Each structure stands twice: as C-alpha cells, then as structure tokens.
Amino acid sequence: MKPILTIQHLTKNYHDKKSEMTAIQDISLDVKENEFLAIVGPSGCGKSTLLSILAGLDTASKGKITFGKENLKIGYMLQKDSLFPWRTILENCYLGLEINHNLNDVTKKRVIDLLTTYGLGDFMDKYPDSLSGGMRQRVALIRTLAIDPDILLLDEAFSALDYCTRLALSDDVYQIIKKEGKTAIMVTHDLGEAISMADRIIVLSKRPSKIKTEYVIEMKDKSTPINNRKCPEFSIYYDKIWRDLDVHL
Amino acid sequence: MSTYSEEHLVFLKKAKRRKRLIILTQILIIVVFLAIWQLLASFKLINTFTFSSPWDVVQTTIQLAKTNQLWNHIWVTVYETLISFLLAGGIGLIIATILWWVPFLAKVFDPYLTILNSLPKVALGPLIIIWVGASVNSIIFMALMISVFITIINIYNGFISIDSDYIKLLRSFHASKKEIFLKLILPGNRTNIINSLKINISMSLIGVIMGELLVSKQGLGYLIMYGSQVFNINLVITAVVILGIVSYLMYYVINWIEKKSS
Numbered sequence: 236m237k238p239i240l241t242i243q244h245l246t247k248n249y250h251d252k253k254s255e256m257t258a259i260q261d262i263s264l265d266v267k268e269n270e271f272l273a274i275v276g277p278s279g280c281g282k283s284t285l286l287s288i289l290a291g292l293d294t295a296s297k298g299k300i301t302f303g304k305e306n307l308k309i310g311y312m313l314q315k316d317s318l319f320p321w322r323t324i325l326e327n328c329y330l331g332l333e334i335n336h337n338l339n340d341v342t343k344k345r346v347i348d349l350l351t352t353y354g355l356g357d358f359m360d361k362y363p364d365s366l367s368g369g370m371r372q373r374v375a376l377i378r379t380l381a382i383d384p385d386i387l388l389l390d391e392a393f394s395a396l397d398y399c400t401r402l403a404l405s406d407d408v409y410q411i412i413k414k415e416g417k418t419a420i421m422v423t424h425d426l427g428e429a430i431s432m433a434d435r436i437i438v439l440s441k442r443p444s445k446i447k448t449e450y451v452i453e454m455k456d457k458s459t460p461i462n463n464r465k466c467p468e469f470s471i472y473y474d475k476i477w478r479d480l481d482v483h484l
Numbered sequence: 485m486s487t488y489s490e491e492h493l494v495f496l497k498k499a500k501r502r503k504r505l506i507i508l509t510q511i512l513i514i515v516v517f518l519a520i521w522q523l524l525a526s527f528k529l530i531n532t533f534t535f536s537s538p539w540d541v542v543q544t545t546i547q548l549a550k551t552n553q554l555w556n557h558i559w560v561t562v563y564e565t566l567i568s569f570l571l572a573g574g575i576g577l578i579i580a581t582i583l584w585w586v587p588f589l590a591k592v593f594d595p596y597l598t599i600l601n602s603l604p605k606v607a608l609g610p611l612i613i614i615w616v617g618a619s620v621n622s623i624i625f626m627a628l629m630i631s632v633f634i635t636i637i638n639i640y641n642g643f644i645s646i647d648s649d650y651i652k653l654l655r656s657f658h659a660s661k662k663e664i665f666l667k668l669i670l671p672g673n674r675t676n677i678i679n680s681l682k683i684n685i686s687m688s689l690i691g692v693i694m695g696e697l698l699v700s701k702q703g704l705g706y707l708i709m710y711g712s713q714v715f716n717i718n719l720v721i722t723a724v725v726i727l728g729i730v731s732y733l734m735y736y737v738i739n740w741i742e743k744k745s746s
Contacts, residue, residue, distance in 0.1 A: 290656050291656075291658070292652060292655050292656060309656075310656075311653075311656035313649060313652065313653065315647075315649045317647070317649045317650050317652075317653045319650070319668070319671070319672070321671050321672070321674070330653075330654075330657065330667070331657040333667070334654065334657040334658065334659045334663055334667070335657065335658070382657065
C-alpha cells in the first residue's frame with residue numbers, strides 16, 4: 236500500500252543573530268494509512284518542529300514531504316486546548332470549518348454528532364471555562380476532527396493534564412482515532428504514553444535530530460492503551476527505548 | 485424564589501443589606517462634607533469669598549440655569565468631549581489594526597508613538613491655537629492629541645498580547661491574516677478595547693477642559709477660566725462641581741454600555 240505520508244531527507248535549520256542551529260537533520264520516514272505513529276526523543280530535540288513543518292506552520296530548510304492523496308487535510312492538536320473563551324463549545328468546534336468556508340448543515344450535524352457520541356452533548360452551549368481540563372482537551376480533539384482530517388498530529392496533546400486524566404483521556408482519544416479511522420502522528424516525551432498508544436515508535440536522537448531507532452510495537456494481547464500498559468511487552472519496550480534515549484542529568 | 489433554601493435566603497438578605505449599607509455610607513459622606521462646609525461658611529470660619537459655600541453653589545447653578553447658559557456650557561463641553569472621544573476611538577482602532585497587520589510599521593513607529601504619547605500636550609497649546617485657530621476645532625484637536633496616542637498604544641498592546649498558541653491553532657486551519665484578526669484578535673480584545681475607551685473618555689475630557697482654559701467662549705472650562713479672572717469663586721466652584729458630575733455620568737454611560745453589550 237502506498238504510504239499516506241512520505242518524508243525524504245528533511246532538514247531544518249534555525250537562525251538567530253548569534254548562531255545557526257540544526258534542529259532536524261536528514262529525517263526520512265513513511266507513514267501508512269490508519270497507522271498510529273509516536274515520535275519520542277529527548278526534550279528540545281526538534282520533535283515539535285517536525286510536526287509544525289508537517290502542519291505547514293513552518294518550512295523545511297531541505298527535503299521533501301509528499302502526501303499519498305490529493306488535497307489531504309491535516310488536523311493539529313496542541314498541548315494547550317486553546318479554546319476561545321468567548322465561544323461556546325459548539326462554536327469552538329465550528330472554528331476550523333468556518334475558516335475553511337465549509338460550515339454547512341451536513342458538517343454542522345457531523346460536529347454535533349461527534350460531540351454527542353463522545354459525551355459532550357450536554358455541554359455544547361456551555362463556555363469552555365465551565366469544563367474540566369480533560370473535557371476541554373476532548374473538545375479540542377473534536378474541533379480538530381471537525382474538519383475531517385486525513386492525518387492527525389498530536390503535539391504533547393496530554394502533557395498539560397494531571398496523571399489520571401491523562402491516562403483516561405489517552406484511552407478515549409485512542410479509541411476515537413481508531414473508530415474514526417484516522418492516521419495519527421503523536422509527539423510525546425512520555426514513553427508509557429507512546430508505547431501504550433502507538434503501532435510504531437520512532438526514537439529521535441539529541442539535537443541535531445536524526446532517527447535513532449524504530450520499533451514496531453507488537454503485543455500479544457494488544458487492546459486499549461490502559462490495558463496495553465499491563466502487557467509484559469510494555470516494560471520490555473520501555474526499557475529498550477529508555478536506553479535509546481540515553482538520558483543524562 | 486420559593487425553591488431557594490432557608491440558608492440561601494439569609495445569604496441574599498445579607499448581600500442586599502450590605503449593598504444598601506454601602507450606598508447609605510456614600511450618601512452620608514457627601515452630606516457630612518457639605519454640612520461641614522456650609523457650617524464653616526455660615527459661622528464665618530472660612531471666607532466665602534475664596535471658599536464659596538454649598539448654598540452659594542446652588543444659587544449660582546440656579547442663576548446659570550435661569551439664563552439658559554448652564555445647559556449651553558455643559559452641552560459644549562460634552563459635545564467637544566464626545567467628538568474627541570469618537571475620533572480618538574476610531575482613529576486609535578484603525579491605527580492599532582494597521583500596526584498589528586504590518587509589524588514593520590509597528591517597529592518603525594514605536595519610538596515616535598512613545599514620544600508623542602509622553603509629550604505633555606499642553607505644551608502644544610499655543611501652537612495648536614496658531615495652526616488651527618481660536619475655535620472649537622482647536623479644543624477638539626487638543627483633546628484628540630491627548631487621547632488618541634494612549635488609545636492607539638493600549639489597543640495595539642492588547643492586539644499583540646493575544647496568546648500565540650491561539651494564532652498557531654488558527655494557522656493550522658490555514659486561516660488568513662484577515663480571519664485571524666476577525667475571529668481572534670478583535671473578539672479576544674473586547675475587554676481591552678472597552679478599557680481603552682474608558683481611558684479615552686477621561687483623556688478627552690481632560691483635553692477639552694485644557695483647551696477651554698486656553699481658548700474658548702463657551703464650556704465648563706471657559707466658566708472656570710472666566711470665573712477666576714473676575715474672581716467669582718462661586719462660579720469656579722460651581723463649574724468644577726458640574727464638571728465632576730458630568731465626568732462621572734460619562735464614565736457611567738460607558739460602563740452601562742459595557743454591561744449591556746456583554
């Protein structure tokens with residue numbers, strides 16, 4: 236099958252007055268359709284830069300990105316939910332559609348259905364400040380899904396939440412993504428999150444980032460992220476990747 | 485109401501009583517102040533020629549009202565203030581938008597705006613009179629000079645302090661600059677713009693009075709100036725008191741509009 240996304244020899248340099256710095260060096264990577272790919276790496280290694288480039292918010296210095304489909308849409312979910320406090324939950328979810336000039340009865344209904352399906356039906360007309368952090372992030376996911384993206388980019392999407400909410404939400408989000416049949420690329424510094432959610436993990440090296448190792452996550456009883464954490468393979472992968480990261484204080 | 489619990493009713497009652505107490509105390513303060521002032525004047529402990537008295541102020545007000553001058557003077561001042569306020573608000577919003585839109589211009593004009601804003605505008609008074617002429621226009625111009633720069637700076641600062649993650653989010657949806665402005669910057673700055681307008685109206689009034697003190701034939705500032713020249717302290721204090729009431733009312737109207745629109 237043709238990959239939905241191909242990255243070839245991607246390099247990104249940053250410039251400021253005093254210096255030039257290479258954040259990403261020669262990364263090549265294929266992503267298959269419906270795949271859940273996680274990218275881990277030491278902090279400041281350029282993981283988020285990679286996602287920014289994929290989302291079109293930043294430009295690459297060198298290299299090529301090709302998509303396996305024309306007019307492919309990309310949804311970007313950030314660490315902060317960034318819900319507009321002056322808009323209701325529903326209006327927040329309409330934001331992407333409004334900007335793409337694609338807000339009509341069909342898409343409106345889809346957003347309402349998404350909100351209802353994922354337990355936010357009663358909150359549609361509420362404002363963000365009346366929602367908990369976990370719920371807000373779930374709204375942020377639905378705002379991203381509203382434009383019906385082919386690829387979903389998750390940039391430390393759960394990092395701002397407390398541990399329990401984070402586990403529960405990653406379980407939720409995983410199931411939503413799988414149910415909606417999306418391809419996802421997640422950047423995280425949380426190894427447990429990556430191993431429990433992803434089909435494949437890319438480990439990046441310290442700056443300038445290169446691909447260090449790659450793991451296809453296989454578990455005998457693979458199911459939801461929370462259950463995956465209980466699988467014996469989980470700790471084996473954890474151990475291996477931890478050693479790859481080579482963290483020194 | 486009947487669904488509220490006993491405890492909640494007690495709470496509401498307390499809140500209401502507290503509010504009433506605040507208003508009563510506020511009235512008490514002004515009554516006591518006026519009474520002391522009047523008593524000091526009546527018993528000749530202060531010189532009413534230089535300090536006037538509440539009763540004299542009332543008399544002067546009635547006299548002004550009888551000759552129809554009172555409303556005229558108030559109207560002239562309010563009118564000049566409103567024109568300046570509207571101009572400064574409009575120009576401020578437009579220029580702040582341009583500066584936000586073209587960061588190059590914002591960088592270029594930053595020192596000039598700072599100078600223009602911090603320059604004591606009263607220093608320009610004589611020049612303004614020479615350039616614009618001794619008319620209502622120069623008063624409005626004066627007020628505009630005082631209010632417009634601070635309005636530009638305040639609104640612009642609000643525009644650029646919008647969380648960059650919000651902008652990143654909109655850009656991930658491929659929003660244009662216009663869409664970012666209309667969907668994020670403007671609605672996200674509602675409170676900031678209203679606060680700028682509140683400052684703007686006070687600044688406009690200050691500018692108008694300053695202008696009227698320098699050059700005018702009408703208005704509350706004129707009354708103050710005229711009163712002091714003929715040493716009619718009753719007139720000066722009356723004008724100041726009316727000015728206080730007018731400025732309070734203007735502020736109150738803006739607050740009211742703010743509450744209405746939210």
